[in-house]
Amino acid sequence: MAIILRSKKEVLKDSQKAQDLKLEEAMLIISKGQYSCTSFDGCEISVKFDNDKIKKYKMNGAANGKADVIFVINSQDFIKNIEKHKKLIIEADFYQAGAKQFKFDLSGFSSPETK
Numbered sequence: 001m002a003i004i005l006r007s008k009k010e011v012l013k014d015s016q017k018a019q020d021l022k023l024e025e026a027m028l029i030i031s032k033g034q035y036s037c038t039s040f041d042g043c044e045i046s047v048k049f050d051n052d053k054i055k056k057y058k059m060n061g062a063a064n065g066k067a068d069v070i071f072v073i074n075s076q077d078f079i080k081n082i083e084k085h086k087k088l089i090i091e092a093d094f095y096q097a098g099a100k101q102f103k104f105d106l107s108g109f110s111s112p113e114t115k
Contacts, residue, residue: 001028001029001030001031001090001092001102002028002029002030002031003026003027003028003082003104004026004027004028004029005023005025005026005079005082006023006024006025006027007021007022007023007024007025008021008022008024023079024075024076024079025071025072025075026071026072026075026078026079026082027069027070027071027072028045028059028069028070028072028090028092029068029069030068030069030094031068033068033094033095033097034067034068034094034095035059035061035067035068035069035070035092035093035094035095036093036094036095037059037060037061037067037070037093038061040061042058042059042060042061042073043058043059043061043070043092043093044056044057044058044059045057045059045070045090045091045092046090046091046092047078047081047088047089047090047091048088048089049081049082049085049087049088050085050086050087052085055081057072057073057074057077057078058072058073058074059071059072059073060073067095070092082106082109083109083110085106086105086106086107087103087104087105087106087107088103088104088106089101089102089103089104090102090104
């Protein structure tokens, strides 16, 4: 599983760098398997940042029907938590495989807002 954080598509100004753009969207991509999440019903993932309580995030499947990517509906809250925590565990449901957990080390992450 990989976490992708991206900004709005925009033309960069003269001295502006891509890494200076505000992060606005979060998605999860899996290299093997398929998420159990549809574009119209959606789904939920369970997330634990550091030693905080487990939190649920609503997700949407890809509009094109691809089952290897899901989008965080409340991306701003998810990104804000990534910026202020050091560890992350995500549990998601997979087609014919059930729930699986993935651990992430966030200690080296920085965004334009946290620099």
